[in-house]
Structure formats: C-alpha cells, structure tokens
Amino acid sequence: MEFSWxxxxxxxxxxxxxxxxxxxxxxxxxxxxxxxTLGVVVAFMKMSRYWAPRxxxxxxxxxxxxxxxxxxxxxxxxxxxxxxxxxxxISSAILALSLHExxxxxxxxxxxxxxxxxxxxxxxxxxxxxxxxRMRYVILPQATRIxxxxxxxxxxxxxxxxxxxxxxxxxxxxxRTQQLAQFEFRVLEAYLGAACWYLLMTTVWGEIxxxxxxxxxRPFGPLSDDDGKKPERPVTGDAAAQV
Amino acid sequence: MTMDSMTDTDLPPMAGKPRDLGxxxxxxxxxxxxxxxxxxxRDVSLTVRTGEVVVxxxxxxxxxxxxxxxxxxxxxxxxxxxxxxGNLMGYRRDxxxxxxxxxxxxxxxxRREMGMVFQSFNLFPHLSVLKNITLSPVKIMGESxxxxxxxxxxxLARVGLPxxxxxxxxxxxxxxxxxxxxxxxxxxxxxxxxxxxxxxxxDPEMISEVLDVMTDLSRQGMTMxxxxxxxxxxxxxADRVLLMHGGExxxxxxxxxxxxNPKSEHTRLFLSKIL
Numbered sequence: 001m002e003f004s005w006x007x008x009x010x011x012x013x014x015x016x017x018x019x020x021x022x023x024x025x026x027x028x029x030x031x032x033x034x035x036x037t038l039g040v041v042v043a044f045m046k047m048s049r050y051w052a053p054r055x056x057x058x059x060x061x062x063x064x065x066x067x068x069x070x071x072x073x074x075x076x077x078x079x080x081x082x083x084x085x086x087x088x089x090i091s092s093a094i095l096a097l098s099l100h101e102x103x104x105x106x107x108x109x110x111x112x113x114x115x116x117x118x119x120x121x122x123x124x125x126x127x128x129x130x131x132x133x134r135m136r137y138v139i140l141p142q143a144t145r146i147x148x149x150x151x152x153x154x155x156x157x158x159x160x161x162x163x164x165x166x167x168x169x170x171x172x173x174x175x176r177t178q179q180l181a182q183f184e185f186r187v188l189e190a191y192l193g194a195a196c197w198y199l200l201m202t203t204v205w206g207e208i209x210x211x212x213x214x215x216x217x218r219p220f221g222p223l224s225d226d227d228g229k230k231p232e233r234p235v236t237g238d239a240a241a242q243v
Numbered sequence: 244m245t246m247d248s249m250t251d252t253d254l255p256p257m258a259g260k261p262r263d264l265g266x267x268x269x270x271x272x273x274x275x276x277x278x279x280x281x282x283x284x285r286d287v288s289l290t291v292r293t294g295e296v297v298v299x300x301x302x303x304x305x306x307x308x309x310x311x312x313x314x315x316x317x318x319x320x321x322x323x324x325x326x327x328x329g330n331l332m333g334y335r336r337d338x339x340x341x342x343x344x345x346x347x348x349x350x351x352x353x354r355r356e357m358g359m360v361f362q363s364f365n366l367f368p369h370l371s372v373l374k375n376i377t378l379s380p381v382k383i384m385g386e387s388x389x390x391x392x393x394x395x396x397x398x399l400a401r402v403g404l405p406x407x408x409x410x411x412x413x414x415x416x417x418x419x420x421x422x423x424x425x426x427x428x429x430x431x432x433x434x435x436x437x438x439x440x441x442x443x444x445x446d447p448e449m450i451s452e453v454l455d456v457m458t459d460l461s462r463q464g465m466t467m468x469x470x471x472x473x474x475x476x477x478x479x480x481a482d483r484v485l486l487m488h489g490g491e492x493x494x495x496x497x498x499x500x501x502x503x504n505p506k507s508e509h510t511r512l513f514l515s516k517i518l
C-alpha cells in the first residue's frame with residue numbers, strides 16, 4: 001500500500017487525534033505537578049533526621065523506581081479493585097504516573113538541595129535564619145537552578161511516557177493513534193502523525209526549559225551571547241576560596 | 244591556661260592604645276569539643292569585653308576556627324558553656340543546672356545578636372548585593388524594605404562599595420565579596436562580630452582592602468573576635484592576641500608583648516614561621 005498524504009493530514013489535524021493530543025498534554029501536566037509535589041515531600045522525608053520518614057522514603061523510592069511503570073499501572077487499575085479500591089481509568093493513570101514521577105523527582109530534589117554549598121547554610125545560620133527561612137530564602141532558590149535541567153528532562157519523558165496509559169484504555173494520543181490505524185488500516189500514516197505531535201510537544205517544552213534555565217542562571221553570570229556560547233563565569237564563593 | 248578567675252585588674256594593659264572596654268560580652272568557660280576521637284578544644288576559657296578586639300592565631304588544626312564557630316553555635320559543644328550577648332549559646336539550663344539543647348528557632352534568635360564573616364565569603368549567589376544585605380533585616384527581623392535599603396546603602400558606602408548595590412556576587416572580586424559579607428553581617432546591627440580567617444581566600448592585593456574595613460570597624464568600638472594569620476592587623480587593631488595550639492590557648496597578651504616577648508615556646512615557633 002502506498003503512503004497516503006491525504007490520510008496522513010486527515011489524521012494529523014483530525015479531531016480524533018487532536019483530542020488525544022490534548023489528553024496527553026493535560027495528563028502529563030497533572031501527573032507532573034502531582035508527582036513533583038509528592039517528590040518534594042519524599043525528598044524532605046529522606047533528608048529527615050528521624051528514622052521512620054527516612055525509611056518510608058527509601059522504601060517508596062525503592063519500589064517505584066525498581067518496577068516498570070507498565071506493571072504499576074496495570075496493578076493499580078486491575079489489582080487494587082480486588083482489595084476494594086476501585087479507581088477509574090483516568091485516576092489510575094494519574095496515580096501511577098505521578099507516583100512513578102515522585103520517586104524519580106525525590107532523588108533529583110534531594111541531590112539539588114545537597115549540592116548547594118555548605119557555606120550557604122553557615123551564612124544563613126549566622127544571619128539568624130530558622131530552618132524554614134533558610135530553605136525558602138537561601139537553599140531552595142539555589143537548588144532550583146540545579147533541579148531545573150533534570151526536571152525538564154523528566155517532563156519530556158513524562159510527555160512520552162503517558163503513552164503507557166493506553167494499556168488501561170486511557171484515550172490519549174497513543175491509544176487514539178492505534179485506533180485510527182486499525183479503523184482505516186493506515187498504520188504508517190497514523191503513527192507518523194502521532195510522532196509529529198509528540199515531537200512538537202517535546203520541542204516546545206525544550207524551548208521553554210531553555211528559557212527557564214537561562215532565567216535561573218542569570219545571577220550566576222552574564223546571559224548567553226547571541227552565538228549561544230556562554231562566557232565563562234567569574235570565580236565565586238568556595239571556588240574562589242580554593243584557588 | 245584558663246581565664247576563669249580573671250577580674251578586671253587582671254586584664255592586660257592597653258599599652259599605647261587606651262580603650263574604654265565595657266562589661267564582658269562573650270564568656271567562654273571550660274569548653275570541650277571533639278570530632279570523633281579528635282579532641283579539638285580542650286577546656287578553653289576566654290572572656291571578651293564589650294569593645295574589645297581579640298585576635299586568635301594558630302596553625303591550622305589548632306582549634307581556632309572551631310572555637311569561633313562554637314561561639315555562634317554553628318558547632319555544638321561537648322562540655323563547658325558559652326555565653327554571648329547575655330545568651331547561653333545553644334542551650335538552656337533546667338532547674339538542676341543541666342544544659343538542655345535549644346530548638347532551631349531559639350538558637351536562630353540568639354545568633355541574630357552576632358555577625359559572622361567566613362573565609363569563603365558565602366554570599367548568596369542568587370541575590371544582588373543589596374538583597375544579600377537586606378534579606379535578613381527584612382525577612383527575618385521585619386524591618387521595612389525602605390529602611391533596610393537605606394541602611395544597606397550606608398553600609399556599602401562604609402565598606403567602600405557604594406556603587407555595587409545592584410551587582411551580583413559573581414561580578415565582584417574576592418575582596419569586594421568579603422566587604423559585602425561584612426556589610427551583610429553589620430546590617431543585623433550585631434553586638435559582636437566574628438571573623439573566621441576573612442582574608443585567607445584572597446589574593447594578596449585584596450587583603451588590605453578587607454583589613455582596612457576591619458580596622459575601621461575596630462576603631463568605631465565594635466567588639467570583634469578575629470581568627471587570622473594577618474599579624475599586621477593584630478598589631479594595628481587588636482587589644483589582645485591569643486595563640487591556640489592543640490585545642491588550648493597557650494599564649495594571651497597585648498600585641499606588643501605577644502610579638503616581642505612571648506612566654507610560650509609555641510608562640511616563638513609560630514612567630515618565627517609567620518613573620
């Protein structure tokens with residue numbers, strides 16, 4: 001069968017696929033927001049000086065990073081009802097995606113916070129700040145700069161990973177593409193269309209991420225030149241102390 | 244040696260540099276501190292009076308920085324007590340006189356009475372110079388932003404950087420960063436300033452700009468405890484110079500005596516290496 005441009009464009013801009021794109025987009029955003037929020041909580045639990053929250057965080061990260069998302073999603077959708085917890089398709093997809101994300105994001109947040117120079121804690125302690133004040137005004141703003149690149153990567157992954165929700169019949173971009181391919185037996189046209197939409201979403205997000213990174217990098221040195229090359233940053237803080 | 248029993252008349256004379264010293268403001272009594280098996284402070288006692296400038300010298304590993312950090316309770320202590328600006332730093336006494344560690348918020352409040360300057364400056368790189376200085380007065384002390392900014396600009400002028408308010412730390416030289424750090428500490432209107440090797444990370448040509456600011460500060464009557472190797476500063480600004488060795492204060496004298504007639508063998512050895 002010849003490749004049909006006509007089918008391709010009909011799929012690409014057809015309402016059926018566009019609805020799928022929209023579903024993928026909001027699913028990714030909601031799961032990311034919930035996952036990151038939960039991830040921050042887990043990160044602070046893991047850094048707690050108390051044993052119980054630390055162990056809970058370790059267990060959580062161990063389980064959710066150590067098993068495939070596909071398995072997690074199927075378990076949440078089909079096994080939990082056996083124990084009386086019946087979740088719909090959308091809730092199951094959101095829950096699985098955000099718990100999975102939380103496990104990864106917790107480690108990202110933790111390493112971001114730990115990578116803020118120890119001297120920053122000393123300085124904020126000496127200025128009379130309490131723990132919440134140190135976090136809010138000194139540590140987290142600096143950790144954010146370190147967290148944003150991996151956070152961006154996670155969101156790019158998330159946009160693509162939502163396709164796994166198709167196994168529990170969530171009508172997102174991938175499942176709708178599958179259906180289109182089957183209805184009209186135009187496999188290549190349908191999947192090529194889906195690929196274009198995924199690529200567009202990840203590319204647009206990539207641009208947003210670049211701007212976010214530049215924004216948070218600004219105080220640390222001059223902005224990138226037009227040629228995209230970054231001037232070297234002046235030596236500061238502990239780096240200077242070690243020279 | 245300890246200074247537990249020290250009374251006013253025992254204080255070293257201020258030869259050639261008469262100064263009005265007030266009542267004791269930092270009292271360190273028999274402080275012990277160990278990192279694991281490494282005993283870094285051995286029964287250290289020291290009394291610093293209001294308006295006094297005390298320089299602490301010593302080789303690295305002698306415990307001088309640890310002592311300074313203990314005063315601000317950036318390190319816990321294993322024995323003894325430290326009273327600064329009327330606060331028992333980091334602890335409270337229960338009815339039986341036992342020391343109970345204070346919570347984070349209470350210690351934070353105690354630290355607001357003192358300023359500290361670090362070897363590696365530790366400016367907040369995500370904030371402009373002005374915001375570095377006004378952060379604590381505004382967010383922690385509740386000062387009005389306008390008042391805090393006016394004070395910050397005044398302090399910047401005082402440390403010789405009136406035009407750097409909007410710069411970011413990364414755009415400043417080491418000496419400039421350290422002067423901003425001093426302004427930031429002063430913005431809290433501290434009663435005591437602690438300096439932890441403030442010039443050790445600086446290129447030689449930048450050391451004097453920082454020392455000049457510190458000397459000015461001492462002339463204005465600020466109580467200062469300075470850990471440094473800059474013996475020129477000790478000579479010019481200190482009321483007392485101490486030498487620490489192996490976690491103990493082994494020498495303690497006014498600068499003239501410290502440099503010309505040291506009692507301890509450690510001091511003679513130290514001076515022969517550093518001068």
